[in-house]
């Protein structure tokens with residue numbers, strides 16, 4: 001690839017158009033998208049109300065600096081936090097949201113230690129990478145931000161590492177890049193309780209799990225968890241780069257004027273898109289996602305789970321990991337699915353990851369199950 005850093009291993013086709021859950025490549029081949037652009041276009045492509053909101057804002061003003069009042073930010077923030085006592089800092093990505101969370105946690109508590117988890121993913125800038133528990137991704141980039149410790153995800157032992165010296169614990173409710181690993185509900189609640197008891201902030205990274213993906217606005221709302229800080233991005237504006245750090249209002253004073261900021265954060269185009277997204281993600285929409293997910297999981301368990309090549313299925317709602325046995329490479333399955341007009345993702349540990357747009361229909365989900373099943377069955381035979 002000319003003039004482009006080779007940071008991504010790319011597939012040999014280019015997506016040139018999207019509509020609903022369908023993407024079209026430069027050869028005219030159509031794909032059923034089960035990736036949402038890695039959990040971003042959760043409401044599909046070319047989505048009319050979002051497109052109209054961005055177009056209307058394009059005719060007004062694209063960008064203003066954060067030096068002026070922003071009703072648009074307040075509107076998006078109030079949809080994000082509802083009537084909770086929380087404030088929002090808008091930025092441009094999940095990475096930036098986690099950077100802000102790290103800085104806020106340190107400044108608000110006056111402490112520096114952070115506990116993160118093995119196989120977590122929080123981003124690739126120095127703060128967020130330092131909190132990421134993946135040695136392969138970190139290789140060659142050290143030294144990292146000091147005072148960040150790691151514990152085993154889902155391990156009862158991790159609780160002993162939550163002590164008052166910590167500023168914060170950061171975790172994903174389901175580790176997306178880490179292999180679609182579900183946090184055990186009892187363990188998550190025990191971590192949250194221990195944080196409260198030890199006066200340690202709890203940061204939940206909802207960059208991949210949020211914005212309706214698990215049938216709730218945020219995945220932590222499926223459990224009895226009360227995070228001090230939540231980070232979001234990806235699906236928040238359905239493809240316009242927007243990140244958000246949401247913190248309890250009692251922490252907000254630590255971020256006075258001048259302590260943190262970013263030029264593009266929360267700009268009018270971004271907020272127009274985020275507001276349109278959040279208006280769609282109402283309770284009825286989320287209820288429909290839960291119903292769709294029940295239907296999907298029924299067929300995943302019936303058709304995919306029993307296959308010889310499948311170790312198990314994890315995830316929640318419309319976030320799914322199909323764990324493949326080592327006899328088959330997930331990359332081969334993905335390529336074969338491409339050829340059959342279905343886009344999927346991989347994750348750690350030979351996992352086939354599905355993040356379909358939340359607007360996908362039952363019959364499209366059923367088609368996906370059948371094609372994936374056929375592919376897995378034929379791959380065994382073909383080997």
Ligand code: PMP
Nearest residue numbers: 093094095121122123207208233
């Ligand atoms: N946190 C999680 C849980 C993620 O999955 C990702 C991206 N895959 C990030 C943070 C980083 O987000 P971004 O790429 O928007 O910076």
